[in-house]
Amino acid sequence: MSIDMSQFHQVFFEECFEGLEAMESGLLTLDMGDIDSEIINTIFRGAHSIKGGSGTFGFTVVADYTHIMETLLDEMRDGRRQVTQPAVDVLLGSVDCLREMLTAIQNEQDVNNASVAKHKSALEVVLNGGTVTEELSPPVEQEAVVSEELAVNVVPDIVEEESIELGEQGWKIAFCPYLDLLKTGNDPVRLFRELNELGDLTTTANIQDVPGFYELDPEECNISWDLKVVGDISGDEIREIFNWVEGDCEMEIQPLAKAVKSTPVVKKADPEPAAVITPSNPAPKPVEVKPKVATETKKSDSQDADNDATKNTAKASSIRVDTDKIDTLINMVGEVVITQSMLGLVGENFSMDKVGQLKRGLAQLERHTRDLQQSVMNIRMLPISFVFSRFPRLVHDISSKLDKKIALKLVGENTEVDKAVVELINDPLVHLIRNSLDHGIEMPADRVAAGKPETGTIELKAYHRGGHIVIEIIDDGRGLDKDKLLAKAIEKGLIEENNLLTEKQIFELIFMPGFSTAEQLTDISGRGVGMDVVRRNIQSLGGNIEIISELGKGTTIAIHLPLTLAILDGQSVAVGDETYIVPLVSIIESINITERMLNKVAGKGETFRLRNEYLPVIRMRRIFNVHSGNPTKSKEGVLVVVEGQGELCCLLVDELLGQQQVVIKSLEANYRRVEGVSGATILGDGSVALILDVPGLVRFSIR
Amino acid sequence: MTTDVQSNNSRVEQFLTFQLAGEAYGVEILKVQEIRGWEAVRVIPNTPAFVKGVLNLRGSVVPIIDLRERFSLEHCEYSPKTVVIVLCVEHGASQFVMGIVADAVSDVLDINLEEIKKSPNFGSKIDTRYMRGMHVYKKKMIMLLDVDKLLNPDEVEGIESLV
Numbered sequence: 055m056s057i058d059m060s061q062f063h064q065v066f067f068e069e070c071f072e073g074l075e076a077m078e079s080g081l082l083t084l085d086m087g088d089i090d091s092e093i094i095n096t097i098f099r100g101a102h103s104i105k106g107g108s109g110t111f112g113f114t115v116v117a118d119y120t121h122i123m124e125t126l127l128d129e130m131r132d133g134r135r136q137v138t139q140p141a142v143d144v145l146l147g148s149v150d151c152l153r154e155m156l157t158a159i160q161n162e163q164d165v166n167n168a169s170v171a172k173h174k175s176a177l178e179v180v181l182n183g184g185t186v187t188e189e190l191s192p193p194v195e196q197e198a199v200v201s202e203e204l205a206v207n208v209v210p211d212i213v214e215e216e217s218i219e220l221g222e223q224g225w226k227i228a229f230c231p232y233l234d235l236l237k238t239g240n241d242p243v244r245l246f247r248e249l250n251e252l253g254d255l256t257t258t259a260n261i262q263d264v265p266g267f268y269e270l271d272p273e274e275c276n277i278s279w280d281l282k283v284v285g286d287i288s289g290d291e292i293r294e295i296f297n298w299v300e301g302d303c304e305m306e307i308q309p310l311a312k313a314v315k316s317t318p319v320v321k322k323a324d325p326e327p328a329a330v331i332t333p334s335n336p337a338p339k340p341v342e343v344k345p346k347v348a349t350e351t352k353k354s355d356s357q358d359a360d361n362d363a364t365k366n367t368a369k370a371s372s373i374r375v376d377t378d379k380i381d382t383l384i385n386m387v388g389e390v391v392i393t394q395s396m397l398g399l400v401g402e403n404f405s406m407d408k409v410g411q412l413k414r415g416l417a418q419l420e421r422h423t424r425d426l427q428q429s430v431m432n433i434r435m436l437p438i439s440f441v442f443s444r445f446p447r448l449v450h451d452i453s454s455k456l457d458k459k460i461a462l463k464l465v466g467e468n469t470e471v472d473k474a475v476v477e478l479i480n481d482p483l484v485h486l487i488r489n490s491l492d493h494g495i496e497m498p499a500d501r502v503a504a505g506k507p508e509t510g511t512i513e514l515k516a517y518h519r520g521g522h523i524v525i526e527i528i529d530d531g532r533g534l535d536k537d538k539l540l541a542k543a544i545e546k547g548l549i550e551e552n553n554l555l556t557e558k559q560i561f562e563l564i565f566m567p568g569f570s571t572a573e574q575l576t577d578i579s580g581r582g583v584g585m586d587v588v589r590r591n592i593q594s595l596g597g598n599i600e601i602i603s604e605l606g607k608g609t610t611i612a613i614h615l616p617l618t619l620a621i622l623d624g625q626s627v628a629v630g631d632e633t634y635i636v637p638l639v640s641i642i643e644s645i646n647i648t649e650r651m652l653n654k655v656a657g658k659g660e661t662f663r664l665r666n667e668y669l670p671v672i673r674m675r676r677i678f679n680v681h682s683g684n685p686t687k688s689k690e691g692v693l694v695v696v697e698g699q700g701e702l703c704c705l706l707v708d709e710l711l712g713q714q715q716v717v718i719k720s721l722e723a724n725y726r727r728v729e730g731v732s733g734a735t736i737l738g739d740g741s742v743a744l745i746l747d748v749p750g751l752v753r754f755s756i757r
Numbered sequence: 758m759t760t761d762v763q764s765n766n767s768r769v770e771q772f773l774t775f776q777l778a779g780e781a782y783g784v785e786i787l788k789v790q791e792i793r794g795w796e797a798v799r800v801i802p803n804t805p806a807f808v809k810g811v812l813n814l815r816g817s818v819v820p821i822i823d824l825r826e827r828f829s830l831e832h833c834e835y836s837p838k839t840v841v842i843v844l845c846v847e848h849g850a851s852q853f854v855m856g857i858v859a860d861a862v863s864d865v866l867d868i869n870l871e872e873i874k875k876s877p878n879f880g881s882k883i884d885t886r887y888m889r890g891m892h893v894y895k896k897k898m899i900m901l902l903d904v905d906k907l908l909n910p911d912e913v914e915g916i917e918s919l920v
Contacts, residue, residue: 632800678802721801721811724853725820728801734811734818742799742813 073100224310230278231303253285439467465515482588494531534603561601626711631682640748642695698749775859778830795839821856
């Protein structure tokens with residue numbers, strides 16, 4: 055067994071996090087009145103596979119923890135336990151706790167034992183507490199119930215939980231296969247090997263049933279075994295191994311601690327959950343175990359501060375791609391290779407009569423290249439559900455905190471966006487949704503008074519529109535109050551009192567730094583930071599944000615984002631012999647001017663008067679030290695009016711060349727950041743052109 | 758370094774040598790990615806003069822550095838013989854690709870590491886940090902450059918601030 059398990063860790067963690075997400079969404083969709091067993095099954099499966107995986111990889115902390123969750127879920131699944139809101143909340147908390155544990159393990163940090171213990175005891179309270187109330191409902195003496203439970207063969211479960219508390223365990227298995235076990239393709243040796251992975255395995259073979267050599271049928275299994283596994287293993291894990299041979303053998307699985315069984319069982323009946331945790335049990339090794347736990351806790355405490363400081367180091371970012379997409383890609387590459395060899399053949403003995411063939415080949419190559427580019431881009435595309443799936447939880451938590459009734463509706467979760475966009479859009483969306491929850495939707499009573507349904511709705515919608523993705527957050531809450539916004543802005547001195555603003559401009563006030571109309575601050579929102587950050591984040595992604603609102607009816611916030619960050623619509627401009635690309639989104643307009651139209655401002659450079667507004671002018675020639683080209687030509691040029699971070703300014707260039715889509719290449723990959731330049735791209739003729747960093751230039755012009 | 762070499766006498770490394778204003782220089786051949794003829798580059802604004810610009814190298818944007826200007830040697834016009842040696846530079850955990858402009862490439866030499874002489878100390882005025890050592894070949898001195906230190910992006914920036 056010398057396989058290096060660590061190579062599978064990445065996959066394991068990814069699967070765990072997926073499992074956790076599935077559990078989370080399952081828990082959130084659980085409807086208290088009407089329990090859908092399929093949902094509970096889904097949650098159970100998630101917990102089960104995390105438990106199995108973490109056991110295999112030796113993350114016993116996780117395995118133990120998940121086991122308790124699993125026990126609880128198992129009882130819910132079998133209908134032995136009522137699904138109650140508190141139980142679900144505890145389970146949700148456990149999902150968070152598991153996620154923390156896994157993250158810590160993934161980053162090779164110590165698990166925060168204190169919080170794990172907290173969640174663990176919460177789980178146990180539910181587990182035991184639930185049992186207690188159930189036990190109390192029939193007016194029977196507790197002792198009797200316990201013995202009843204014993205009779206219903208719950209023994210291993212109980213002892214198992216107990217022993218997990220004590221941190222030591224072992225199992226005794228009497229394994230007596232039927233004669234034809236081998237014929238079913240099962241090999242006991244393999245089972246033993248698996249058992250050995252779980253813990254220390256001792257086998258004793260009973261060969262008294264083995265016949266004499268001449269009567270021996272090699273295809274029959276005449277041996278039976280007594281197995282002893284020592285280690286911290288749950289009964290389910292053992293049973294799982296023997297799952298395949300269940301019908302082909304007689305088997306008895308007993309915990310080693312059975313000798314002291316009577317004590318734990320009595321403990322179990324103790325209605326005080328605290329007692330479960332005290333290790334006053336006379337089991338063999340508790341003394342040894344206890345100090346270990348203590349030192350671990352100490353260690354993790356001292357490292358807590360470090361944990362916060364160390365960032366999530368070097369997390370390999372990976373992406374799951376549909377095999378379909380890869381197949382298309384491979385197919386496409388094959389086509390390109392074929393076309394290439396065909397062109398090679400044409401070129402080998404080229405004569406003028408082959409021109410037609412060459413042209414056809416080139417056209418084909420062009421088509422294939424375009425397809426290839428598209429399918430490669432497709433690989434980076436992820437459904438937006440990666441972001442959306444986190445919101446049901448957020449809405450659930452916050453709405454219960456605010457005592458509001460809110461339903462979240464997700465539309466268009468399968469809309470695909472670039473992976474980078476998915477990663478960067480999360481925070482702004484969280485912010486906007488929190489805002490809608492807190493300020494948008496009214497309290498149930500207010501809603502009823504306003505003649506609206508008691509439950510508010512927030513709709514999260516994503517769709518494609520012409521090379522952009524649009525994400526809308528629609529709530530049916532109270533809407534934005536124009537007069538209030540205006541009054542607040544004037545009060546805070548953000549605008550002049552007698553300014554006339556359009557509706558759109560008023561709504562945009564909420565993006566100003568330091569603006570908040572919330573009457574009181576909550577920990578959810580209202581501090582007036584945020585909306586300006588949201589807008590800046592979205593603009594840095596090359597998108598924009600728009601608000602439509604009607605007082606009393608609700609608010610719609612629409613975010614437009616480019617589909618990918620790897621391609622940009624650009625306007626190429628010439629300055630001397632150099633070509634630069636100006637991102638099209640930042641261009642407001644372009645004006646042909648002559649030198650005379652610029653106004654010199656003493657000591658402050660030049661300005662241009664555009665419709666009663668004086669804008670600073672940046673001479674690209676000067677700030678980029680371009681000396682080539684025809685200097686007389688600069689007597690006249692083109693002013694490109696650009697906007698960056700809300701400021702307007704003019705770039706003076708020699709001429710406009712054309713618009714094109716450019717692929718963004720990083721300058722930093724091989725060099726370093728250059729002021730005024732956000733990246734580079736490669737033009738049609740193979741030469742490099744620099745992409746201008748408009749906000750950077752605007753900052754530069756102000757300085 | 759010296760103890761290391763003594764313990765292993767037969768360590769030989771290959772160096773690519775090139776000409777620069779009549780002098781011979783060498784770089785480890787394992788750092789060399791390719792050698793190509795000079796072609797026009799795109800100027801990056803506001804960078805030191807020895808950063809000639811960037812080049813499109815099969816889709817990645819690679820900065821090109823003129824060693825003549827870097828070493829304050831007399832400038833000469835680029836000719837068809839001028840070459841760009843594309844080097845793979847390691848800096849910490851990351852790798853950079855950069856090109857250096859040289860008059861001509863001459864040879865690939867097997868140099869026993871033991872025969873590399875430490876670069877003389879010219880006093881504090883002349884910086885020998887970028888030199889790995891000197892090697893005498895056919896009575897000519899070859900200066901062996903430490904590419905990682907010479908073309909370190911931070912270094913390139915640092916020099917700019919000194920200029």
